[in-house]
Amino acid sequence: MKYKALFLDLDGTTVSTGNTVPSKRVTEAVLAADKLIHVCLATGRILLTALPVIEKLNLSGLCVISNGIQIYDPVKRKIIEETPINQALVPELYELLKQFQVEIRQFDGVIDVPYAGEAITMKFAM
DSSP states (O other): OOOOOOETTTTTTTSSSTTTTOOHHHHHHHHHTTOOOOOEOOSSSHHHHHHHHHHHHHHOOOEEEETEEEEEETTTEEEEEOOOOOOOHHHHHHHHHHHHHOOOOOOOOOOOOEESSOOOOSSSOO
């Protein structure tokens, strides 16, 4: 079977902590790219925190970021698809998940903060 793409997870797989990418992973990504395989990323991280790793690996394939909410094209350096959660559902989800002591987090464009029953204002557009 001829593979066309290699998807890498970030935390605990490609990187162990922060944004430090072991040289072995960089070499593997380069070798895969040399075989005309698109090297892609799939992560729960937001673009702001995934970008240093994307740039270090010099990825050419599309990257699934923010737990699947966004698709980032590292060649064009832009988000090409975005499907955020319907904001009208958030208060209902919050009340439901609160019963199970599950925390909802929200991103304001700069930091990730707990949702406490009220939406926050975006600090900058994504």
